[in-house]
Amino acid sequence: MTDQFEPTIIGFTCNWCSYRASDLAGTARMKYAPNVRLIRLMCSGRLDPTFVLRALSDGADGVMITGCHPGECHYIEQNYKALRRYLLLKRVLAGMGIEPERVKLVWASAAEGAKFAAETTAFVEEVRKLGPLSWGKDESQDKHSSFIIQPSSEKEVPA
């Protein structure tokens, strides 16, 4: 093992497609990066964006959301709602000073174990490049503390 940064990622999966894709990746013994921990939802539409914020504030460095391909949703069209929330969430994250790339939406059908594995590994590498998020940790170590505007009085100390 090298000393490279190992991100922790929370993955939200749909019960019908991507969770089964992860099962398939397992059955087929496809190796992928061990950094993602999965949570099974009934549908990507169940994903309340605050779950993502919760995961990030708990210390996760990235969040992967997976759902059925457009047109293949088990609940007909709820993955489109997930897509809308995802796009909005990315803007909110940017507004909060968090790289929106820390959250990724992946479509993976139950047959796409290989895709699930490949996308997981790719996302881990992407988050690794972004570095630790360290959100909700000690402020002094938070690389995002630079986003906090310092009061002007501190800049110009009167002589």
Add this chain to the structure above:
Amino acid sequence: MTERVGVYVCHCGSNIAGTVDVVDVANWAAEKLGRQGVIIAREYKFMCSSLGQELIEKDIKELGLTRVVVAACSPHLHEKTFRTAAKNAGLNPYLVELASIREQVSWVHSDKAVATAKAKAVVSGAVSRVIENRPLEEIKVPINPNTLVVGGGIAGIQSALEIANAGFHVYLVEREPSIGGHMAQFDKTFPTLDCSACILTPRMVEAGTHPNITLLTWSEVTNVAGYVGNFHVTIKKKARFINEELCTGCGICQEKCPKKVIDDVYEAGLGYRKAVYTPFAQAVPNFPVMDKENCTYFIKGTCKACEKFCPTGAIDFNQQDEMLHIDVGNIVLATGYDLFDARRVSNYGYGRLPNVFTSLEFERLSNAAGPTAGNIVLRDGKTVPKNVGIIHCVGSRDKNFNNYCSVICCMQGLKFAHLVHERTGATVYNFYIDMRTAYKAYDEFYQRVLEEGTLFVRGKVAEVTDAARNEREKGRLIIQVEDTLAGKQRRIPVDMVILSSGLQPRADAKEVGKLFGISCSMDGWFTEKHPKLDPVATMTEGIYIVGCAQGPKDIPSSVAQGAAASARVLDKILQKEVALEPIKASVDSALCSGCRICNGLCPFNAITFIEDDKVTEINPALCQGCGTCVAACPAGAISGTGFSNEQIIAQIDGLMMKNLEPVEA
């Protein structure tokens, strides 16, 4: 009350234990998750074995466990096993949680230290989550014993007959005037060369006269409400302009009707029918249908020849479309396929070069009851071809059109080759990419056609053209192809080209899927519940898919699927009631602000707004449990059982190890 949690870590032989230090995981859980309520953590070689289950049952009884976490395989494999074990020991089955440390850990990671650490996190997440699980009860709903079968092709007919023969009532709905489907248009069936009509029509008659089958042809389903066991279906019975009570099917109206119309449905555009017609002689039911668009009376207000000659006075020009409402418990969809439109492959010249035929046109051409009485002739109606080219994979296995293999076209092409050879003695060329003759007696048929002297050229045809380069090609169709076995370009002049067109989903498959609450694959075929182990069920309970609606297939497979779906329907009917997963959303009316944000989100129409109370309500019978409304409610008034906010947030915290014993400062 603090929960008493038991954690059970499975070795799964070496499947898990080979990569994850299971003893370490169990010890760690007992030590570090004690604050969460873990009072016991064990590891065992095979948790799913009866001894493993007994271990859990014993602990539930003796240690008074209130929650169980099994760290083993995917919940899709053994969730039911461990839920049943808990139930046997008197614990509500929904208080058991599976932590997938096999599919998600040991099988996909190789480093033991890393895998063990991840397994601990997964167990930690499951423990945190299970604390928030609430006892749930399966919802039991009674099953209406009637069944709706949509589509009267061979798959639908088979399905309807199986159920009807078992003694239960079936509504068989068909949008064309007669049942029979595509099979009724064929001449011979591969590989046995059975006459299609000879084997199909007895089944059609049986379905048409069966006391347990209500046949609704010239009808379409317009609305479906309800859920498994209790579907409410609206069917539009289109006006036939024939009184079915009085009509005897004598056919005099068809004989007397002066208006000839090109029949582009049944005769594939090669033959004519009248404005009042039955599509073919053996049609079931035998009542004709009046084609309002083409009937002289409807256009000009005069004629009524049919009415004048009808011996029973069955013609009724004032008949209106009728809306029927039926209640059924299960629905079988056998809506079939559309033939790929060969015009789209413009380089093959269909529609431009007269002697290029589609597979369906050739079926009619070779059919003894067809427009040429079974004589295989060119478009002029008399010339017998001397050379015939059959092109496989038209629109299939082609990135420009459909990527998939249409399954039947190779055998169909071979059948055509045999028929042409047998009836005309012509030289036949088959142009194929790969010859796919899987299944019983299919390859033997291929051998037979080879022995008959049919020529095979391996290569995808580039072009069919009438632009001759020499005397030999003049006035003929030239097939330009790369012969990939000989490794050279060839130009083969023929008189007739038959395009073995692929199958594709019905043009309205998406809308039909939406109507019945099921989804389509990327290609547009209806999606089955499991591609191998549950090929006729869908993700929507009580809706089954059979025949080509599910994907391209031949007649034997369609029949097998029709029967298979009936077995599933009968299973449901005989259980008299069905247990539904209690994963449902519900609204706390005290918290609901009546904002109606959730109202538009439900594709199952489970959400209704109560005007009087200005709050939203969710019908638990219609709710499928996706949770989209739960995630959307800004007031947090909607909660979802099985996947509540509390459960998911607890699992996030657990996975991130936020639930461990506090670190000593």
